[in-house]
Amino acid sequence: MRFLVLGATGATGALFVGRATADGHEVVAFVRDASKITPDGRLTVVEGDVRDAHALAEAMRGTDAVVSTLGLGKAKDPAKLIADTTRALVQAAENSATKRVLIMSAFGVGDSLAKASGLLRLLYKGGKATFADKAAGEQILTASGLDWTLAYPVLLTNKPATDNVHAVDLTALDRLPGLPRIARADVAAFLLDTAVNGSWSQRTAVLTTGH
Template identity: 40%
Template sequence: MKILVLGATGATGSLIVGQAIAKGYEVVALVRSKAKSGDLTGAELVEGDARDPAALARAIAGCDAVISSLGTAMSPFKEVTLLSTATHALVGVMEQQNVRRLICITGLGAGDSRGHGGFFFDYLFLPLMLRKVYQDKDRQEDAIRASTLDWTIVRPTVLNDKPAQGHIKALTDLSGIHGGTIARADVAEFVVLQLATDTWLRKAPLITWRATGTRDL
């Protein structure tokens, strides 16, 4: 299977590229600059802007699926449109080229997961620092849900850079969920696993680290 990864130069995206290649997938990464793409060894690099349908069309040619790990910096005051603009363009290109499978990372606090981040996140950090970003994440999710694609939206809890912890809880019933954290490496593993399963097809699971027990993917 050949896959396109958006956001491949980010902290999570680069791990996704590495894990996908390790599992035998052929990976294409759309990057703004090959010279500044970092270590994406084994991936085919295509230069372009993720908001540009022409660049997306070049990158997606011959692919069977897309993983989007696009992110954006905190923006307390300035409007954020990158995520939704790129996703609208991506959905259009995927539908035109009949590439069905899309796995997209958003985050805890998007859509109906809002209010489950714990007091500090819900009442301080999100409204003060991330409000504009999460408004755009909501628009991004809406664009995906309105599409005809075979999508999965993945909502990680707060990300950290620890090694993979190995205990992943994925769920859509958020009763009793008030925050959490998860290693980027575990997010990358979960996302790549979705390429080979329909377990979370057209669903938006929250994923988090669970202290005991086995993986619940």
């Protein structure tokens, strides 16, 4: 398959790119600064603004799916980055042959906040603006006619992959106790597997490490 990846230079995005290319897939990395990533035989790098629907549509040509792991890092003001990017991405995808879109969001966004433990809600208090930006973007995505999947990982770690991901539909989850964690490498693996096999269409998957 051929993927367009947003957030390819981020911690989880880089893991997705590495795993996808190692498995024989091709990746088009759409990045703000091309100097941060080195192209190779299976990796093409395109520099551009993720808010530019026309540029995204051009980069999307010939791809089978879009995977976004865009985050805000430590920025306290999201400046509508996720909402604006999602709007541009949806516009580009709706006007192209690429209809499959997978976005890594976060547990605690939107309806999932009420299903978090008290400890998690306490941790999430500092990210209200970021979570609101993500929720706004997701409303745009889910209102579209695209074949979308949202991934809601819990607290992320940089540990090695366990290859033991537990995914549950957000609508089927009652409450998530404690402070569950998952490795970014496992999230990258879930995104790749889901993109390849076409599962979780128009559903939101809450990701934790399996038991």
